Amino acid sequence: MTATILQGKEVAKSIREELAVEVAELKKQGLVPGLTVVLVGDDPASHSYVRGKSKGCEEVGIRSELILKEASTTEEELLGIIRDLNENPNVHGILVQLPLPAHISEKAVIAAIHPEKDVDGFHPINVGNMVLGNETLLPCTPHGVIELIKRTGTEISGKHAVVIGRSNIVGKPVSLLLQQENATVTMCHSRTQNLEEFTTKADILVVATGRAHMIGKEHVKPGAVVIDVGVNRIDSGKLVGDVKFDEVQEIASFLTPVPGGVGPMTITMLLKNTVVAARKQAQ
Numbered sequence: 357m358t359a360t361i362l363q364g365k366e367v368a369k370s371i372r373e374e375l376a377v378e379v380a381e382l383k384k385q386g387l388v389p390g391l392t393v394v395l396v397g398d399d400p401a402s403h404s405y406v407r408g409k410s411k412g413c414e415e416v417g418i419r420s421e422l423i424l425k426e427a428s429t430t431e432e433e434l435l436g437i438i439r440d441l442n443e444n445p446n447v448h449g450i451l452v453q454l455p456l457p458a459h460i461s462e463k464a465v466i467a468a469i470h471p472e473k474d475v476d477g478f479h480p481i482n483v484g485n486m487v488l489g490n491e492t493l494l495p496c497t498p499h500g501v502i503e504l505i506k507r508t509g510t511e512i513s514g515k516h517a518v519v520i521g522r523s524n525i526v527g528k529p530v531s532l533l534l535q536q537e538n539a540t541v542t543m544c545h546s547r548t549q550n551l552e553e554f555t556t557k558a559d560i561l562v563v564a565t566g567r568a569h570m571i572g573k574e575h576v577k578p579g580a581v582v583i584d585v586g587v588n589r590i591d592s593g594k595l596v597g598d599v600k601f602d603e604v605q606e607i608a609s610f611l612t613p614v615p616g617g618v619g620p621m622t623i624t625m626l627l628k629n630t631v632v633a634a635r636k637q638a639q
């Protein structure tokens with residue numbers, strides 16, 4: 357079997373087209389969805405991610421603003437900026453790019469964002485609502501992963517899904533959302549013994565380990581849907597995933613590329629959350 361390559365880029369494009377129509381409608385009603393991104397410091401990867409987010413906003417008609425602060429910015433200053441944004445009625449979504457410099461508490465910053473403006477879905481109230489299965493702003497990458505799996509036409513309900521990685525941003529929420537879609541979910545992580553024993557039983561395999569090329573064909577059940585969330589820069593400067601693309605492609609039914617798989621979906625879900633947040637705040 358040769359896997360169908362799941363082009364997140366194309367799925368993202370079609371969702372963005374739908375969003376552009378929705379935003380144009382909202383604008384006619386006098387509502388312009390607005391996203392403010394706050395970036396502290398000069399991490400090149402963060403700058404690149406933030407550019408992608410601004411570009412995405414432009415594409416669908418969301419008003420976007422970027423607040424750039426130097427790495428020496430204090431936590432107090434940053435919390436002050438968030439307080440102002442919380443009170444600004446033209447700002448419907450606030451995203452503070454992570455990681456933050458070590459002297460700033462990410463926990464305190466995330467908690468300071470108004471939950472209705474938390475388009476990352478990282479605030480403890482939104483995480484709590486997600487766990488409870490309540491309607492809420494979902495974290496963008498996990499939401500994008502679920503949308504991508506659905507677009508393959510794969511029925512998630514009743515399938516065995518294995519998630520490798522247990523981060524707060526990806527592994528934990530992906531597992532939970534898959535379970536809410538009625539999958540039977542196994543979570544694996546860096547301490548899992550005999551990893552293959554679990555992964556070879558997966559109908560759906562989501563890999564979020566942050567380790568380049570860690571998953572090979574020996575880990576994959578023939579015909580599985582494989583979603584690679586990893587983004588790793590290797591010595592040659594090339595971006596690669598956590599999955600050995602060429603060999604897993606030979607046996608999976610669907611496989612996401614890196615780049616161009618999950619990444620474009622993450623930004624698209626951020627745009628979607630901003631529109632949802634704007635609608636909610638306008639009520």
Ligand code: GUN
Binds near residue numbers: 452453454476496497
């Ligand atoms: N840094 C890397 N990924 C993310 C993300 O999804 N949101 C934020 N705020 N920062 C990030």
